Amino acid sequence: MIVCHCNTITDHEIRAAVEWMRAADQQTVITPGKIYRALGKRADCGGCLQLFLDTMQSSPSLKVPMQLRGLRRRSTQDKSNEGRYQGY
Template sequence: MIVCSCQHITDRDIHAAVDWMRAADPMTIVTPGKVYRALGKSADCGGCMSLFLSTLRSNPHTQVPMQLRGLRRAATQEERS
């Protein structure tokens, strides 16, 4: 399915980029910007962003790695001490 007609990005492209990033670095935080860069493209008009994000979120490899969850909360609690 075409997700972005301006940049010719498909849902398969997005999933392949996410899977490649996760395989290359299991601790990476997957963001839309990183997916665009991995595909050698950049956002254009932004009309596809909601579909792009829903496609990105549907990939099970976009979750934050378990070891990195809660780090912001822990740092905030340390600052208050």
């Protein structure tokens, strides 16, 4: 099935890119932008984004590695100054 008509990207190509990225680096965070780059294409109108994301999420390899889960939450909780510079 064609997911992105502007670039003629299929659901098979998206899943294959996710599998390839996960096999290359177990700890990588896979984003739509990285998939476009892996396929040698660029996002155009954005009309396919929801279907693109749904196709990505249907891939079993997309799951965030266990050691990377919760990093954002943890890093923001450690800051007592809410990320502001010390002078503020």
